[in-house]
Amino acid sequence: MKSPIVESFWDEATGSWQYVFHDPATMQGAVVDPVWNFDPLACATRTDSAAELLDYIRATGIEVAWILDTHPHADHFSAAPWLKEKLGTPTAIGEHVVKVQKLWQEIYHLPDLPADGAQWDRLFADGEEFMVGEIPVRVIHSPGHTLASVTYVAGDAAFVHDTLMMPDSGTSRADFPGGSSAELYDSLQRILALPGETRLYVGHDYAPGRPAQCMATVAEQKARNIHLRDAPDAATYRARRDKRDATLPLPKLMLAALQVNIRGGRLPEPESDGRSYLKLPLNYFEPR
Incomplete structure (x- = not known):
């Protein structure tokens, strides 16, 4: 099996992992x-994290074929358009992003927002394959955390986004609009059916008391994941996941991030003063 080189980049402010593989x-x-x-207090954007990726790509001599989002994120803005501008590289996401766009289009009351996925250059279907050099990459639709989530399996590495966490943290939440612990359970079973040596790269790490980590193999997740090591059936897992989700506050950047990320990582169109503005749907969500 082909084995890509994977470089991970930690964004401490949002607990997010970014990756470049080649x-x-x-x-x-x-x-x-x-x-x-x-910066939510200043409502200001900057490109420090994406620039770190760009510096690595240029220093290493990587020819970037794709800029891939696994799903529309609720905890950070996507830098895919900025990197596309710098690299001339197409962007992609799973085809079910149109469902997320339509859902949040209603929540934000954005009747003029195009909800057809045209903000990305390519929408991948479940099971679709493409090549990065000589490494085959397979797309697995992995809903549960969001309607649109996908996993990218690149040789012996898989980028599993917000499905699995590191084993000592369990799995990802499924209580966002469009989320489902039942669908997440099914998605986890598909991921854990990959060969045991497959490297699973997670989207986040929030575990306190140790340095941030980003990868565990399928075999390690099966053996040590606190939500999965006893091989729960669907009902047991759902009860476990739903109970945990009921205690969680919404991500602090969610209402800002989703209206940017359903636009493919772009701010709303500037108004007459040249500035872009974000909308907040008051009293749509209940207090937590």
Whole structure:
């Protein structure tokens, strides 16, 4: 099985992992889930995290074939358009992003927002395959955390976004609009059916008391994941996941991030004064 070189980049402010992987034989690669930094108090964006990826790509000599988002994120803005501008590389996401766009279009009351996925250059279907150099990449639709989530399986590495966490943290939440613990359970079963040596790269790490970590193999997740090591059936897992989700506050950047990320990582169109403005749907969500 082909084995890509994976470089991980930690965004401490949002607990997010970004990745660049490449084929050592051809030096062709891809970016996964790049972060566009956002200061919620100043409502100001900056490109420090994405620039770190860009510096690595240029220093290493990687030819980036794709900029990949696993889903519309609720905890950070996507830097995919900024990197596309710098690299001339197409962007992609799973085809079910249109469902997320339509859902949040209603929540934000954005009747003029195009909800057809045209903000990305490519929408991947479940089971679709493409090449990064000599490394085959397979797309697995992995709903549960969101309607649109996908996993990218690149040789012996898989980028599993917000499905699994590191084993000592369990799995990801499923209580956002469009989320489902039942669908997340099914998605986890598909991921854990990959070969045991497959490297699973997670989207976040929040575990206190140790340095941030980003990867565990399928075998390690099966053996040590606190939500899965006893091989729960669907009902047991759902009860476990739903009980935990009921205690969680909404992500602090969610209402800012989703209206940017359903636009593919772009701010709303500037108004007559040249500035972009974000909307907040008051009293749509209940207090937590």
